[in-house]
Amino acid sequence: MPHAALAHPPRWLTAAQLHPAPCAAVRDWLFDQGSLTRRLTALSNDAFSITPLEEGWQTLRADECAALGIPAGSQGWVREVYLRGHGEIWVFARSVAARSALEGSGLDLHQLGSRSLGELLFSDRAFDRGAIEVTRYPAPLLPAEVRDDRLWGRRSCFSRGELGVLVAEIFLPGLWREAGIEAL
């Protein structure tokens, strides 16, 4: 477990706990229940792409284990990607699922590569999306090239029976510029 993960756990908040709340335009993105892939594809006029950064078995972070309802220190599949519009990095995403639940689930995250995880989750009607929580994502948990303070992040868990896929998406300045939003 990298030191940063131990020293900087995100504090995930519900919409009701957000004080002060971000502006309506930011909230519209943070709490949008639809597929972010589809929304970014539209915003980029189909110039959308996904860059896989990291995919593999890791020890999941304490906040991730708690959200998935598994013991601290559990192993899970981790997928970190950039979501890009016109080649510009707009979102950093980290999706995790418990090894114990994945094995035997039939959900194969290993071969995704540059295809969207969202297309898997939104095309299988058996997945239910849980409540969206938000945070100011700790900079040390971001890849160095996009590291910045106070970036808005959101997470939600897509559940299918015992399997949960926890998807966290951190919105980067390039997205807010493209959307014409001043995200304070």
Ligand SMILES: C=C(O[C@@H]1C=C(C(=O)O)C=C[C@H]1O)C(=O)O
């Ligand atoms: C959940 C979705 O999937 C998106 C695709 C991801 C991926 O391919 O790893 C990660 C985060 C999501 O923004 C979505 O499109 O809403």
